[in-house]
Amino acid sequence: MYLDQDFEQLSTERPTTSGRDPEQVLHEVFGYETFRPLQGDIIREVSEGRDALVLMPTGGGKSLCYQVPALVRSGTAIVISPLIALMQDQVAALKELGVKAAFLNSTMDFEQARATEYALMTGELDLLYCAPERLIQPRTIELLHSASIALFAIDEAHCVSQWGHDFRSDYLQLSMLAEAFPGIPRIALTATADERTRKEIAERLSLTKAKHFVSGFDRPNIQYRIAPKTNANKQLLDFIKAEHEGDCGIVYCLSRNKVDATAKTLAQKGYTALPYHAGLPAEQRSHHQERFLREDGVIIVATIAFGMGIDKPDVRFVAHLDLPKSLEAYYQETGRAGRDGKPSTAWMVYGLQDVIKLRQMLEGSQGNDQFKRVERQKLDAMLGLCEVTSCRRQVLLRYFGDELDEPCGNCDTCLNPPETWDGTVAVQKALSCVFRTGQRFGVTYLIDVLRGSENERILQSGHHQVSTYGIGTELSVSEWKSVFRQLVANGYLRADPDGYGALQLTEQCRPLLKGKHTIELRKDPAVKKTSSRASGGRASSPVKDQITDQAGWEALRACRKALANKQGVPPYVIFHDTTLFGMLERKPRTLEELAEVSGVGAAKLEKYGEIFLETIAGLEPA
Known part of the structure; x- marks a missing residue:
């Protein structure tokens, strides 16, 4: 592939580190004092040139795990991100921090793309975001070979998994990075991966020798x-x-x-x-x-x-x-x-129709038996959480x-712990009704039979004469729907794969019908309005519920909004709510005091410090 000669003539020889340590970068650039659990270990691993596979919950600080090493190591970090639409905001947020970041994707015209490529070649970028489909193009690979690369970060790495919910075929080709760029560290990151998916990510991205960092998945808030x-x-x-x-x-x-x-x-x-x-x-x-x-x-x-x-x-x-x-x-x-x-x-x-619809979609899909077996297991786990x-x-x-x-x-x-009840008899009635009516009807019809409805459809079919007609009057329609929902969710009944919604017996229900097993069912709670903010849970109150100076809070938000509009970025790119709350609590009077507020780094202090100090000063009583 052709590359401009001025690109080819650029020198790419550089030292491997910038001379700054990770803690210094964290404080000066991002405005934080300490790393979260595992962040420091991951950052040191990658900064020292080794590969890593990172599983960390959303909001756990995954991006810092490659952004800090990008500023510690010499060269440009290449970040592979699956959504072009979000790159602009991510890059804008980094620029607000004084980080030299850019993106390279199909939305750019020729001159914009060329300028970005030149910035990469001349070492002017700390991070370059790129979509996987752009990265795997031969010209992009040749371009990267002529640049100084600090590391590769593969974000949303679960997209490589063919068992996953966000599979992207372009991700499968990213394994070539290991061979094409030996010696350059790679970090793959995701918030969602069970053990099977973690193994698949490691194999498909040639990260089998990488150290795995698995943070707790809990999001207690x-x-x-x-x-x-x-x-x-x-x-x-x-x-x-x-x-x-x-x-x-x-x-x-x-x-x-x-x-x-x-x-x-x-x-x-x-x-x-x-x-x-x-x-x-x-x-x-x-x-x-x-x-x-x-x-x-x-x-x-x-x-x-x-x-x-x-x-x-x-x-x-x-x-x-x-x-x-x-x-x-x-x-x-x-x-x-x-x-x-x-x-x-x-x-x-x-509800029941959700279960029926998803099971029908699964059985009617074009996947092979192994695919369907895995998908059944995943759906069963989802239903297990619900029930x-x-x-x-x-x-x-x-x-x-x-x-x-x-x-x-x-x-x-x-x-609000749910009640359970012995549903053995009700379940036997339900399963027997499915059998007696020929396994050809949906839940509404079956409930009508159980409750002895005299509608014309039942009378014409003759199902008013079956032994299960009218034997379920002790339960309401909604209670019977709960019974059938739980039977389908737990695999005792299945939806007709042809798509007509008929319920059919499975082999699993045989012991229940014969009275060899009993079954406890969940009693659906009565509908009542509750407030998560006054629920007695262990989470603390939201930021806005902790604010005593509402006028001051609105003034700081208005200041942030005006700056965001001027810069053309979302307000949180200027400062997060928690940083504004810190300002409101501390009411700093000097730049030095403002720098102590979490989330205020050096670049933002220089750009916005005086503006926010002026706003804070205006909050003081006359």
């Missing part, structure tokens, strides 16, 4: 809550109104139509709710994402097409109106809440190989 689906839109509106009025949040739906309808419903109730899915024009998606990142109180309603790599720290809730396909997907999506460490909610409603009567957090963490010694005290099953 997130309260996990799952409720039976009755009227999803009303439940969502009640939840937001009671607990997250004015907050920023994400609502996930399975289909594009449901995304559009839900966003419209929220908007009609006065919320700033914007749809996001692959069926919308790219320009509209980009605009909605930009508003979400830069404005307060925006709710994005989206399919799973939205969210990977989102750095917005103050997302206060993530809601699911449909069941995710796996615990990996659920953990990844809920992890977008509370990146700032402040109390947030992962709220979900799910568990013990601590949800313990179940979730155990799936990822992490352990929590005691119940968390900050999930719905801890705060």
Whole structure:
């Protein structure tokens, strides 16, 4: 491939380190005093030229694990990131810190791309973000060979896994980095990977000899809550109104139509709710994402097409109106809440139709038997979390190989322990009814038979004469729906793979029908409004609930917003809420005092210090 001669003539010989140590970079550039658990070990490993595989929860500080080594080592760090749309904000945030960062992707014109390539070749960049499809192009590889590379960081590394929920085929070719650039350290990072996926990441990225750093998966600030689906839109509106009025949040739906309808419903109730899915024009998606990142109180309603790599720290809730396909997907999506460490909610409603729909999609997919077997296991684990009567957090963490010694005290099953009941007789009636009606009907029809409905369909079919007709009047319709949901979730019944919603018996139900086993069922809780902010959980109050000087808080936010608008970046790129809160608490009077506030690094102190000191001075009583 052709490369300009001026590029080829540039010298790439440099020392391996910049002379700064990691702690110095952390304090001077990022404004923090100490590393979080594991960060220091990971950063030293990569800074000294060794490979690493990092698993760290969303909001745990993964980006520092390659950004600090990028500034410690000489040369340019190449960051492989899967979403072009988010690179601009990530680069903008680094530039605000005084870091020389850029991106290289297909949105740039020829002159912009050439200028960025020249900056790489002349050693003017600390970090260069690049999409995987761009990186693997022969010209890009040749360009990198002519530059001085500090390290390769492969973000969202779970995209390499063919068992994963975010598989990207371009990631499979990144294994060539080991052979093409020997001696240059590589760090792969992800927030979501069970043991199988971790092994696959290591093998596919040629990181089998890399040291693994597995941080705890627990996000104690997130309260996990799952409720039976009755009227999803009303439940969502009640939840937001009671607990997250004015907050920023994400609502996930399975289909594009449901995304559009839900966003419209929220908007009609006065919320700033914007749809996001692959069926919308790219320009509209980009605009909605930009508003979400830069404005307060925006709710994005989206399919799973939205969210990977989102750095917005103050997302206060993530809601699911449909069941995710796996615990990996659920953990990844809920992890977008509370990146700032402040109390947030992962709220979900799910019902029998969710289970039936996902099982039908799985069985009707084009995957081979091994693929379907793995997907069944993942769906079963997701359903297990929904129906568990013990601590949800313990179940979730155990799936990822992490352990929590005691119940968390900050999930719905801890705060309001569900009741159980001996459902053996009811289950035998339900299973027998499925058999007696020929395994050809859905749950609504089966409940009508059990409760002795005299509708025309039952009378015409003759099912008013079967032995199970009218034997289930002791349970309400909603109680029977709960019974059938749990039977499908636990594998005693399966949905007809042909897609008509008929329920069929599985071999697993035989001992129950013959009376050899008993079964305990979960009693669905009565619907009542509760507030996660007054739930007695172990999470502390949100930042805004701790503020006593509301006028001062609004003044600091207005100052930040004005600077963000001027710079064309999201407000959190200037300073996070927690940094503003630190200013409000300390009320620094000098630049030296302001530098002591967590999150105020040298570059931001120089750029914004005087402006914020002036604002803080104006808060003092006359």
